[in-house]
Amino acid sequence: xxxxxxxxxxxPIVAVTGMGVVSSLGAxxxxxxxxxxxxxxxxxxxxxxxxxxxxxxMAGTVDFLDFPEFSAPALTEKLAVTAGEEAIAQSGIGRIGxxxxxxxxxxxxxxLEWQHRFDLYTKGTGGGGYGRLLDVxxxxxxxxxxxxxxxxxxxxxxxDHFGTIGAPISLTTACASGASAIQLGAEAIxxxxxxxxxxxxxxxxxxxxAVIRFSLLSALSTRNDPPEKASKPFSKDRDGFVVAxxxxxxxxxxxxxxxxxxxxxxxxxxxxxxxxDDFHRTRSKPDGSSIIGVFRDALADAGLEPGDIDHVxxxxxxxxxxxxxxxxxxSTVFGDDLAGIPVxxxxxxxxxxxxxAGAIEAVVSVMTMQNGRIPPTINHDVPDPDIQLDVVPNxxxxxxxxxxxxxxxxxxGQNVSLILRREPA
Amino acid sequence: MAARDPRDAVITxxxxxxxxxxxxxxxxxxxxxxxxxxPLLDTESxxxxxxxxxVEIDLGTQIPRRGDQRQMENWQRYGTYGAGLALDDxxxxxxxxxxxxxxxxxxxxxxxxDPEVDSTIADGIDAADNRGAFLNEHLMNDLRxxxxxxxxxxxLAGNISLVHHVIGxxxxxxxxxxxxxxxxxxxxxxxxxxxxDIFLVGAANNAGRPDMLLYLALGDCLWSGADVPSVWQxxxxxxxxxxxxxxxxxxxxxxxxxxxxxARIYAQLDGVIADRGxxxxxxxxxxxLNRQRAFLEAKTGTAPIGVISAASGARDAMELERAxxxxxxxxxxxxxxxxxxxxxxGIEAQMPSSVALAAAALEKGTFFPPFDDSGFEDPIPAxxxxxxxxxxxxxxxxxxxxxxxxx
Numbered sequence: 001x002x003x004x005x006x007x008x009x010x011x012p013i014v015a016v017t018g019m020g021v022v023s024s025l026g027a028x029x030x031x032x033x034x035x036x037x038x039x040x041x042x043x044x045x046x047x048x049x050x051x052x053x054x055x056x057x058m059a060g061t062v063d064f065l066d067f068p069e070f071s072a073p074a075l076t077e078k079l080a081v082t083a084g085e086e087a088i089a090q091s092g093i094g095r096i097g098x099x100x101x102x103x104x105x106x107x108x109x110x111x112l113e114w115q116h117r118f119d120l121y122t123k124g125t126g127g128g129g130y131g132r133l134l135d136v137x138x139x140x141x142x143x144x145x146x147x148x149x150x151x152x153x154x155x156x157x158x159x160d161h162f163g164t165i166g167a168p169i170s171l172t173t174a175c176a177s178g179a180s181a182i183q184l185g186a187e188a189i190x191x192x193x194x195x196x197x198x199x200x201x202x203x204x205x206x207x208x209x210a211v212i213r214f215s216l217l218s219a220l221s222t223r224n225d226p227p228e229k230a231s232k233p234f235s236k237d238r239d240g241f242v243v244a245x246x247x248x249x250x251x252x253x254x255x256x257x258x259x260x261x262x263x264x265x266x267x268x269x270x271x272x273x274x275x276x277d278d279f280h281r282t283r284s285k286p287d288g289s290s291i292i293g294v295f296r297d298a299l300a301d302a303g304l305e306p307g308d309i310d311h312v313x314x315x316x317x318x319x320x321x322x323x324x325x326x327x328x329x330x331s332t333v334f335g336d337d338l339a340g341i342p343v344x345x346x347x348x349x350x351x352x353x354x355x356x357a358g359a360i361e362a363v364v365s366v367m368t369m370q371n372g373r374i375p376p377t378i379n380h381d382v383p384d385p386d387i388q389l390d391v392v393p394n395x396x397x398x399x400x401x402x403x404x405x406x407x408x409x410x411x412x413g414q415n416v417s418l419i420l421r422r423e424p425a
Numbered sequence: 426m427a428a429r430d431p432r433d434a435v436i437t438x439x440x441x442x443x444x445x446x447x448x449x450x451x452x453x454x455x456x457x458x459x460x461x462x463x464p465l466l467d468t469e470s471x472x473x474x475x476x477x478x479x480v481e482i483d484l485g486t487q488i489p490r491r492g493d494q495r496q497m498e499n500w501q502r503y504g505t506y507g508a509g510l511a512l513d514d515x516x517x518x519x520x521x522x523x524x525x526x527x528x529x530x531x532x533x534x535x536x537x538x539d540p541e542v543d544s545t546i547a548d549g550i551d552a553a554d555n556r557g558a559f560l561n562e563h564l565m566n567d568l569r570x571x572x573x574x575x576x577x578x579x580x581l582a583g584n585i586s587l588v589h590h591v592i593g594x595x596x597x598x599x600x601x602x603x604x605x606x607x608x609x610x611x612x613x614x615x616x617x618x619x620x621x622d623i624f625l626v627g628a629a630n631n632a633g634r635p636d637m638l639l640y641l642a643l644g645d646c647l648w649s650g651a652d653v654p655s656v657w658q659x660x661x662x663x664x665x666x667x668x669x670x671x672x673x674x675x676x677x678x679x680x681x682x683x684x685x686x687x688a689r690i691y692a693q694l695d696g697v698i699a700d701r702g703x704x705x706x707x708x709x710x711x712x713x714l715n716r717q718r719a720f721l722e723a724k725t726g727t728a729p730i731g732v733i734s735a736a737s738g739a740r741d742a743m744e745l746e747r748a749x750x751x752x753x754x755x756x757x758x759x760x761x762x763x764x765x766x767x768x769x770x771g772i773e774a775q776m777p778s779s780v781a782l783a784a785a786a787l788e789k790g791t792f793f794p795p796f797d798d799s800g801f802e803d804p805i806p807a808x809x810x811x812x813x814x815x816x817x818x819x820x821x822x823x824x825x826x827x828x829x830x831x832x
Contacts, residue, residue: 050557053565109578109599111535112640114546114560121547129544130635134471137642138649146644147820151534151578152601156701156821167699167822169607170599172533172579180596184611191618208557209564216570276529276586276595281496281574290592411574412583414595 005255007270008303011190014269015258015423018091018251019363020083022202023350024060024244027082033367036375037396041228041349043242049208056220058227059206060244060351073110075204077154079247079356080105081161084200087249088162091263093196096162101194103164104184106177106201107154108355113207116145154202164198174410175315177201178248178358179418183272185252195257201359202247214243217282219319231352232379233316233345234323234391241317244351248359255423267366270403270421271302277413284325290415291329295405298417299333304403306334309341309419311374311399313365313406316345317352322409327387342399344392348378358408358416365404365420374399431681433695434616436784436828437688438515438676440507440627443768443778444477444669448510453785456767456793464669464767467633468651474642475653476632477769479503479670487513488588498537498575499670501584504629507672508585511625515676516688521590523686527676528593528621529582530611532604532628532773536576538636542567581629591625602735603701603822604628605776610697610824612677622682627674628773641666646739646819655797656738656763657747665738666819669769673778691784692828695724695811699824704745714749717825721753721813724827729758731792731805731812735779736763737770739819746817747801760805766796776816780826783812787830 005013021028024042025035035042042060048070051057067078085096094100117133123140124132147153155170173180178201185197214220221230221240231242250269258265273294279285299306315326331338346364353360368374373396380393403421408414439449444464446452455462468475484502487509488494494502512518517527546563553559574580579597586592596611598604605628612624631637641647646664659665683690698720700713721730732750736743750761764779771778786792792809795802814826 050555050561052555052558053561055565107599109535109576111538112636112643117543117547118550118556121550128548130540130639133547133639134474134635134642137639138473141645142643143645146640146646149640150601150644150820151599152603152818152821155600159701167603167607167610167701167824168600169611170604172577172597172599173595174577174579184596187615187620191614191620193614208561212561212564213568213570213573213576216565216568217573274594276582276592278586278590278592281580281583281587410579411577412579412595413586413592414579414583 012192013255014186014189015253015255015265016250016267016269016366017253017258017263017265018087019266019366020086020249021360021363022062022079022082023246023360024062025350028086029363029367036346036349036364037373039376039378039394041378043227043230043351045227054211055222056211056215057224058230058242060242061206062204062245071113071148072108072205072207073148073154076107076202077157079204080158080200080202083247083249084162084198087251091251093251098163099198101164101196101198102166102188103159103162103168104181104197104199105155105158105168105170106181106355107170108203108205109172110149112149114209162198172355173414174412175354176358176408176410176414176416177355178360179408179416181359182250182269182362182418183274183416186269186272189252189254195254197252199252200247200249201356203353203355204245206243206245211243221318229379231318231348233318233348233377234384234387234389235380236382236384238318238320238323240319242351244353246350246353246356246360248356248363250362265423267369268421268423271298271419273298273301273417275415277415282411283321288325288328288332291325292332294415294417295329295333298405298419302419304419307337309403309405310401311368311404312341312343313361313404314343314345315407315409316347318347323387326407327389342374342392342397343389344375344377346375361406362418362420365406368404369401369422372398372400429680431679432617432619433680433693434613434677435680435683435693436675436677436691437683438511439691439781439784440511440514440674441778441781442479442482442507443671444479445767447480447482449781449785453789457791462767464769466653470633471635471638473649474638474647475651475667477667477669478633482506493588496574497584500537500629500631501575501581503631503670503672504581505584505588507627507629508625508674509589511674511676512589523623524590526593526623527591528624529585529591529595530608530624530626531582532598532608533578533581534773535578537634540635601772602775602816602818603699605773606697606699606816606824609776609780609826610699613694613697616679623678625674625676627777629672630670630771630774632668632670632769648738655799656736656765657797657799657801659738660740663740665740665743666770667738669771671768671771671774671778673774673781675777675781690831692787692830695827695829697824697826701822713823720825725811727757729809731809732759732761733779733783733812733814734761734763735775735814735816736765737819738765742817742819746815750815760792760803762793762796762802776814776824779814780828783814783828787812787828
C-alpha cells in the first residue's frame with residue numbers, strides 16, 4: 001500500500017481511537033481522570049456482603065451500575081459492556097452490535113458462587129455435599145445458571161452485544177490480563193489481518209471468598225481504617241494491595257485506516273514486552289531478570305531508548321514484594337535516567353482491579369499524555385529509603401508527556417509492559 | 426501439495442495422556458490395534474454420571490520435585506506432565522536457550538475446588554445463625570492458602586513455566602472448547618506472521634471433579650448411565666458429554682526453526698478457522714459453516730481427507746455437526762472418527778488432543794480404523810494427506826483445523 005504508515009519494524013502502526021473506563025471512582029474516563037488527578041480514593045469498607053471475621057474489610061467495589069443481581073460474571077459483563085460502549089462511542093467506529101473487528105477480553109475466572117451453592121442445596125431433600133448438589137442439578141432446569149458461570153459466558157455475551165467479528169479470545173494472565181488483551185489486539189493489527197480490534201478487560205469479582213483467598217495468601221492490606229489510606233504503593237509502611245473492581249477498554253485501529261476515516265488518534269500502542277517468570281508462583285525472580293527483560297523487550301519493540309520514556313504508570317500494587325521488584329527492574333533498565341522519570345501508581349486510588357488493571361492503567365496513561373497531567377501516588381507519607389523513585393507523591397503534576405510505559409505483573413509469573421506514545425508528528 | 430514455506434507452522438512435539446494411554450506412541454498403537462481400544466471408565470464415583478479417569482502415570486518423571494506436585498491440583502499435574510511429554514518429544518526439554526524463547530498458550534477452565542470444604546459449609550449453612558459469618562469463618566479456617574493458586578486458571582501455565590522453564594511468553598485462554606481452538610489458531614497466526622518461532626500449546630482436564638461435573642450437570646450436558654455408547658450414538662439424551670481426564674500439548678514451530686535444529690516434523694498445522702454465534706438461527710449458522718466449507722475447499726479441494734471430530738456428545742451440537750460433516754463428505758471422499766469415543770471429552774483440551782491424534786496418524790502415514798459401529802465412521806481406502814479436525818463446543822463455538830502430512 002503506497003504511503004502506508006509502518007513502524008520501525010515495518011509493521012502497521014497501532015492507533016488508539018477510543019477509550020472507556022469504570023472504576024470505584026465512577027464510570028467514564030473524564031470523571032475517572034478528574035478524580036485521579038485530584039487524588040481521590042475509591043476504596044471503601046465493603047458493604048456488598050458481611051465481613052464478620054475477615055482480616056481485610058475494604059475494597060474498591062463498583063456498586064453504582066444498574067444490573068439485576070451480583071455475581072462475578074454478571075458484574076464483569078456489565079463492566080465490560082459499559083467501558084466498551086464508551087470506547088466505541090469515542091472512536092466513532094462501527095456501532096454497537098456491528099463492530100468491524102475481533103474482541104479480546106481479559107476477565108477473571110468464574111465459577112459457581114456461594115449464593116448459588118446455598119440456593120441449590122436448600123432445594124435438595126436428602127444427603128449432603130456434592131451428592132446432594134448433583135442430585136438437585138439433575139432434577140431441575142439450571143441452564144441459565146450454567147451459562148452465567150460458564151468460562152465462555154462473558155465472552156459470548158460481550159461478543160453478541162458488540163457484534164464483533166469471529167471468535168473472541170477471553171484470556172487470563174492474572175493481574176496482567178488487561179495488558180495482555182491490548183497486546184493481542186495490537187498483534188492482530190500488526191499482522192494486517194484486521195483494521196480494528198476491541199480490547200476490553202473487566203473484573204467484578206469482589207465476593208467474600210475472593211477476598212478471603214487473597215487474604216490467606218497475605219497479599220492484602222489489613223489497614224482497614226481508614227480504608228482510603230490503605231493502598232500506599234512505594235511507601236515504607238505498605239502492607240499489601242486493596243482488591244478492587246473496574247474495567248478499561250481500547251478501540252485499536254490501524255493508523256492508516258483510522259486516519260482515512262477521519263478518526264482522532266488518541267495515542268499509539270508503540271511497544272509490548274512479555275516474559276514469563278519461572279521462579280515462584282507468587283514472587284518474581286530475585287534477580288529481577290524477567291521484569292528487566294520485559295522492560296527491555298517493550299522498549300525494543302517500540303524502538304525507543306529508556307531516555308525516551310517520560311512517565312511510568314507503575315504496576316505499583318502496594319505489596320512489599322512487588323514494589324521492591326518493580327523498582328529494581330526500573331532502576332536496572334533506566335539507570336540514571338530514572339531520576340528524571342515520574343513513576344506513579346493509580347492503584348493508590350482505585351486499588352488493584354486484578355484482571356482489569358492493565359487496561360484501566362493504559363487508558364489513564366493515554367489521558368495523562370492528552371491532558372499533560374500526571375496522576376499522583378497518594379498516601380505517600382513515609383517514603384521507602386530503598387525505593388528511590390519520583391512517585392509524584394500525593395498531588396498531581398503538570399508535565400509534557402509523550403511516551404508512557406505501563407507495567408503489569410501477575411501471579412503465575414506473568415509480566416507485561418506496554419509503551420504508549422503520542423502520535424508521532 | 427502446497428509449496429513448503431519457511432514460515433509454515435509445523436508440529437514437532439506431542440504430549441498426550443488420557444484415559445486410554447500415556448504418551449502419543451501408545452495412543453497410536455492402541456487405536457490401530459486388532460482389538461478396539463477402550464478408555465478407562467468410572468461409572469460409580471458420581472453415578473449416574475460416568476467419567477474417564479486418567480491412566481496411571483508417574484508424575485515424578487515430568488514433575489521431579491514433590492514440592493511442585495503438592496502445590497498443584499490434578500488438572501495442573503496432568504497438564505504439567507503432558508507439557509513435559511511434548512517438550513521431551515520435541516527434543517527441547519532442558520534446552521534453556523530454546524525454552525527461553527518458547528511461547529506458551531494454554532487453554533484453561535476453572536481451578537479445582539476443595540470438595541470437602543464446600544461440602545462442610547453447604548451441610549452446615551442451614552443451622553447457622555448468621556450465614557455470612559459462618560461462611561467467612563469456614564473459608565478463613567478451612568481453605569488451604571496454597572491451593573488458591575491451584576484455582577487460578579493461569580496457574581497451569583504458571584506451573585509449566587516453573588517446572589519446565591518455558592518463559593518466552595505465557596497466555597491463558599478461556600472460552601472452553603473454543604479456547605483450545607483459539608490457542609492453536611494464535612500459534613499458527615503468530616508463526617506465519619513472524620511473531621514467534623516456537624510455541625507450546627495445549628490444555629488439560631481432570632474429569633473426576635465434582636465441582637466440574639456439577640457445572641456440566643447444571644447445563645444438562647452430561648451423559649447419564651453406566652452404559653456409554655460411542656459419541657455418535659448418544660442421541661437418546663440431551664447431554665451426551667462424558668468428561669475425560671487428559672492433557673494434550675503440542676510443540677508448534679516455524680518450518681525454518683524446526684529444520685535448523687533438525688527436529689522431527691509430525692505434520693503441518695495448515696490453519697484454523699473458528700467462530701461462534703447462535704446455533705438456533707439457521708441463517709447465521711449456515712453463514713459460519715459456509716466459511717468453514719470454503720476454507721476446507723481452499724486448502725484441499727476435493728482430495729480425500731480424514732476427519733477427526735472433537736464432538737463432545739452433546740446431542741444438539743452433535744446432530745448439527747453430523748449434518749455438516751455429511752455435507753462435506755458429499756463433496757470429497759471422507760472418513761470420520763469421533764475422538765470422544767476413545768478419549769472422552771476434554772473441554773479445553775478436546776481440540777488439542779484431536780490435533781495430536783491427527784498429527785500422529787499423518788506422521789505414520791496412517792489413519793485410524795473406525796472407533797464405532799454406527800455406520801457413520803467408514804473405513805478409509807488409503808491414508809489421507811490431510812486430516813481436518815472438526816470442533817463443535819458442547820454449547821457454543823465451532824472450529825476446523827487442517828493438519829497436513831509432510832510426505
